[in-house]
Amino acid sequence: MLAEIITIGDEILIGQIVDTNSAWMAQKLNLIGIKVKQITSVSDDAAHITEALKLAEGRADVILITGGLGPTKDDVTKVTMAKYFHMGFRRDQETLDHVTHIFTSLNRPMIELNRRQADVPDGCEVIQNKNGTAPCMWFEQHGKIYVSMPGVPFEMMYLMTEEILPRLKNAFKLPAIFHKTILTAGIGESFLAQEIEDIENALPDHIKLAYLPKLGQVRLRLSGTGADEATLQQEVMFYAQQLIGRVKKNVVADQDIPLEKALLNIMQERQLTLSTAESCTGGYISQLITQHPGCSAVFAGAAVTYSNALKMSVLGVLPETLENYGAVSEQTVKEMAMGAVANFKTDYAVAVSGIAGPDGGTEEKPVGTVWIAVATQYKVVARLFRFGNRRAQNIERAAIAALTMVLNELKQDVG
Amino acid sequence: MLAEIITIGDEILIGQIVDTNSAWMAQKLNLIGIKVKQITSVSDDAAHITEALKLAEGRADVILITGGLGPTKDDVTKVTMAKYFHMGFRRDQETLDHVTHIFTSLNRPMIELNRRQADVPDGCEVIQNKNGTAPCMWFEQHGKIYVSMPGVPFEMMYLMTEEILPRLKNAFKLPAIFHKTILTAGIGESFLAQEIEDIENALPDHIKLAYLPKLGQVRLRLSGTGADEATLQQEVMFYAQQLIGRVKKNVVADQDIPLEKALLNIMQERQLTLSTAESCTGGYISQLITQHPGCSAVFAGAAVTYSNALKMSVLGVLPETLENYGAVSEQTVKEMAMGAVANFKTDYAVAVSGIAGPDGGTEEKPVGTVWIAVATQYKVVARLFRFGNRRAQNIERAAIAALTMVLNELKQDVG
Incomplete structure (x- = not known):
């Protein structure tokens, strides 16, 4: 079973937005056994959309289309698809009620342009879009299935999860x-x-x-x-x-979750708390963790101590340590982690200090040198990592290494 | 002048990676006056790549191809392009020297598979890829220009910036x-x-x-x-x-830089320092700032005080304030900002406290309620924002609002 994804919109072709929808859709389709043959991004142009539709239906069984459903003249997906399938238009009452409801609740006046959101090709099935004003349209034509969805990621994701994927499973009697x-x-x-x-x-x-x-x-x-x-x-x-x-x-x-969420789950189950003391990661670890609702059960907070002054005042790193060993050293990173445990009163703390680059490297401590320590009230361990030359990747890799180190300590502490 | 981008690789079609290359390339092409007509992602499959090439050359003047250049058998871009243009192969000495140099410096043994990275279609011009082992190839055929580049983002970006964009400007005598x-x-x-x-x-x-x-x-x-x-x-x-x-x-x-970089530039010029005190943004602001090399001239650090205990111990928020007004309040966020100025000894501090969601909202303070304060030694101002229902977006919008508030205060403080 093959699918193609067509994303419609000039904003993708001028590079104003990155198309994250397609990867998400491809993943979900793969999980139900549908392979994506091609992803195509085309402009808001009727002839170009028509060509893309024609080519896609020659290669795939289902064509998923996102974007180009706004109320303004630039958005031509709906009209183009109606023409392509030789369909007229009808005003869909359920969609009109839904759009009217949205405008009323926002206290905004509704003009004919907005009402036209409810006009749909008369041969398609309308699937209501609870999160927006552009309806989702399902076509069965030329022996293929075509689904036109809004390009707004959370609207598309909701529609895919709740409506489109189950319907596709059903339509193709997938194993x-x-x-x-x-x-x-x-x-x-x-x-x-x-x-x-x-x-x-x-x-x-x-x-x-x-x-x-x-x-x-x-x-x-x-x-x-x-x-x-x-x-x-x-x-x-x-x-x-x-x-x-x-x-x-x-x-x-034993499930498909991000690394930091795995850590949160394990610590929450064991009723343990965590804090971070970050220098070169600059709050990146903290930000990863706090993406997740409910993290406050485990996560107390972070100290981003970019300056040496803060390493001393907030985390209690000794001036002698910084002077003798430098900020990027086993001694400093251990004191940072111990300081976070003591001052933030958490069961575990992880500290990171390194040279993210591009500047600040020396022969002894080149860019990419990162010390990470994990502390509890009873112990502290530290490890040296040598990553690469690129700042963004060094920050990300240090964060992943730090989370992995905490996970390893948790394993040992229970065994 | 029209271009098309073809990205080759199964990992895009199974959704394992998001194609960020195409948006970046489209932006850069637009800036030199080349419009992107279509972006197409196809699998590592010779027939499919050939079809994509043929269709693209029917629509565009230049076809930029990324990916599928690895040394293993799955990667068929090079062979497919040679076949498409009826070319044989030659071993490119300069590429071979470069690949050998990389392996030698990494102290890794080189096998025939690696040497084959230096085999290129005999009718193309080789452009050296300083950052990797796969060479970049420039073809002028069928009255069009085709460029095959590695899919690794930083390799592609370097090649585009240093080589491909200047050559395209030249080749098409662009205004x-x-x-x-x-x-x-x-x-x-x-x-x-x-x-x-x-x-x-x-x-x-x-x-x-x-x-x-x-x-x-x-x-x-x-x-x-x-x-x-x-x-x-x-x-x-x-x-x-x-x-x-x-x-x-x-x-x-007055240039195209991220908001936080604009803030860093202004503060660095005025020799001012900054810290952040973050609750619901969880270190997101700090992480934005510390992406930028050299930020330490301005940025001292951050306190991510997710728990009330840390709001008190690290930032000196009074227990009565938290008790009487709650963590998400004008009073608390002002004390957080003032505490950061005092304890972190920075000229400015920005504090954020809000309800990012999805839980934690009340009738009086629904999800999306965010208080932001900016403090200096001499004053503190606070503002209430009401964002939406979605956690990730609330965090991002709060961060942008916080940076904008600091920028506004900086303007007033100079005028």
Whole structure:
């Protein structure tokens, strides 16, 4: 089963926005067993859209279209699709009621332009868009399925999750698929592959293993395809347990969540608290953690001590330590972590001090040199990392390494 | 002059990575006067790549291709392009020397697979890729220009900036273009348009004004096209000065830089220092600032005080204040900002406390309620914002509002 994604909008072609929708959609389609053949971004131009539709239907079974559904004249998706399928227009009452409701509740006057949001090609099925004024339209034509959705990411995501994916599963009578993702950290893809080689080789044909590596983490995803969902789930879970047992020391979650969320879950379960003391990461770790609702049960806060003065006053790093060893040193980073535990009264603290670059490197401590320490009331450990030359990547890699170090300490502290 | 971008790689089509390259390339091409007609993502499949090339050359003058240049068998771009242009292969000595040098300096053994990185279609011009092992290839065929580049973002960016864009300008004898961007904050696009309507209407035909809005900021970009670069620059700067004079109070930079970088520049010039005290933004502001090399001249650090305990111990917020008014209140956020100025010894501090959501809202203080304060040693001001329902967006909007408030205070403090 093949899909194509067509994103419509000049703002993508002038580079004003990055198309994040397509990757998200491709992931979700893959998970239900639909492969994306091509992603195409075209301008708000009828002839160009028509050409893209024609070419896509020659390659795929379902064509998902986002964007170009605004009320203004630049947005031509709806008109172009109606013309393409030789359809007229009808005003959809449910959509009109919904649009009217939105304008009323915002206390904004509604003009004919807004009412036209409710005009849809008469041969399509309308799917209500609860989060916006542009309706989603489902066409079954030329033996293919076409879905036109708004380009606003959260509107598209809601529609895909709640409506489009279930309908596609149904329309194509897709076989049951069951996925199980295991998040590992601190082990490279090839080492991991070696460790689990025999388990991978023993997998039956209908269960596949994918390695999804990303900055110090590897996700292992088992995907089983079959007729009966319950049996499938049992089978996949059997192999998942084998994998988890084998690489136990590197597994940080048995689900597909970000690394910092895995850490939050483990600490919340054990009723532990965390703080961070960040120099070169500049609050990046704190910001990763606080993306997640409910993090306050674990996370007390962070000290971003960019200056040495703050390392001393907020974290209690000794002036002698900074003088004798420098800000980027085992001694300083340990005192930072211990200072956070003491002053922020958390069970764990992680501290990072390094040279993110591009300046500030020396022969002894080149750009990319990063010290990370994890402390509790009872102990402190530190490790030296040497990353690369690029500032943004050094910050990100230091953050991932710091989270992984806390996870490792948590494992040891329980075992 | 039209371009198309073709990105090659299964990892885009399964949604494992977001294609950020295309938006970046489109922006840069636009700046030299080349419009992007279509962006196409295809798999590592020879037939599919060939089809994409054929269709693209029917629509555009230059086709920029990224990805599929790795040494392994999955990567078929090079072979496919050679076949498409009926070319044989030659081993490029300069590339081979470069690849050998990289392997030697990393102390890694080199196998035939790696040497093959130096094999290129014999009818292309090789452009050395200083940052990686896959060479960049320039083809002039069928009356069009094709450029094949590695998909690794920083390798592609370097090649585009240093080599490809200058060569394209030259090859197409593009007219001189001069751009001037003015960054404004705290004023909506339509209000801005009203304020500068007469200036915009008086622009000559060869100078265009674009509004580029993004979360509380609007970039005004003047683009002039003409024969003589020096004259053009003078003309564009004349109108830029008019725009800047008109909306002076909202202009934060006369160049295309991020808002936080504009703030850093202004403060560094005035030798002022800054700290942040963040609750709901969780270090997001600090992280924005510390992305920029050299920020330590201005930025001392941040306190992310997620817990009330830290608001008191690190920032000196009074227990009575928290008890009587709550953490999200004018009183608390002012004390946070004043505490940061006092404890972190910075000239300015900005504090944010709000309800990012999805939980924690009340009738009186719904999700999206955010208080922001800016303090110096001599004064403190606070403002209430009401954003929306979505956590990530609330955090981002609060950060932009906080930076804008500091910029506004800086303007007043000098005037």
